[in-house]
Amino acid sequence: MSSAERLEGTGPAARVVDALRDAIAAGDFAPNQRLVEADLSEQFGASRAAVRAALLELTSEGLVERVQNRGARVRAVSLDEAVEITEVRMVLEGLLAAKAATRLTDEGQEQLRGIGTAMEHAVATGDLLGYSALNRDLHAFIRDTAGQRTAGSILERLRGQNVRHQFRLAMQPGRPSVSLPQHLAIIDALCARDADAAEQAMRAHLQSVVEALPTVETSRRTR
The missing domain is CATH 1.10.10.10 (Winged helix-like DNA-binding domain superfamily/Winged helix DNA-binding domain)
Structure with missing residues (x-):
């Protein structure tokens, strides 16, 4: 290219x-x-x-x-590798969330609240694909707002390698109801411009992903 x-x-x-x-x-x-x-x-x-x-x-x-x-x-990415990738994401995305909290504008607050409201509507209506797209939008917004180009570049590569596992997890019945409160907590911390809370909320969300990935793989094998 x-x-x-x-x-x-x-x-x-x-x-x-x-x-x-x-x-x-x-x-x-x-x-x-x-x-x-x-x-x-x-x-x-x-x-x-x-x-x-x-x-x-x-x-x-x-x-x-x-x-x-x-x-x-x-390329086949094993479950163990997918977990490792998510653990690395936890550190990097926690950093980006903290930085984004200190750089968020009033307009950015409105955008975040809009994403949160749309996420709630997607979960209420069972729109899994829409919720998955909004999930990507939220993480991309945080990455762009943080302005940390090195971490952002690394995350883009990691996201590509883990995209299949992430998609399976997003399509898992009941998963959006679990992750929605986590995403809303991230949004609340960012809008409060609380860097520590934003980092911890992001880390908690991705720790939940780490814990959920093995159950998704088990579910796929037993179908």
Whole structure:
């Protein structure tokens, strides 16, 4: 992917990256499944060059791996690795939450409250996909508000590697009802501009994710 496409996020390769990442998260591509350039080119309506660049980008993120003489395939992330990734996220996202609390504007407060209200509505109506999208919006808002580019960059890579496990957890029946109060606690701490409380609320939320991941994997195997 060219540097311009990386910056703008609007080039053909960038669009394939987003589409392929979402497809892997949704389970359209299984762990260890081969990713054939010709097939992906047809599926996503993109050139082979754009697909090749997208695969290189996703390889750098740790979501795809290249096997000698066999091409690219979806990298399988074990449960143990998913837990480790989330533990690292706990530290980094706690830091970002603390920094965001000190930088939050009045307009940012309104945006956060809006996300919280939308989350409550999504849970009340059983909109799992909508709630999952709002979850991503909240974490992205905190990352952007914190202005800590190094931590933000590392988190983007970790999110890519863990996206499949996160999606499974988000779609688990009853999970939004568990995580909603945690997200609202994060929002309350941020709006109060309490850095310590924001960091602790974020850490508590991600500790809950660590504890929930093994139950999701067990549920998947017993279906």
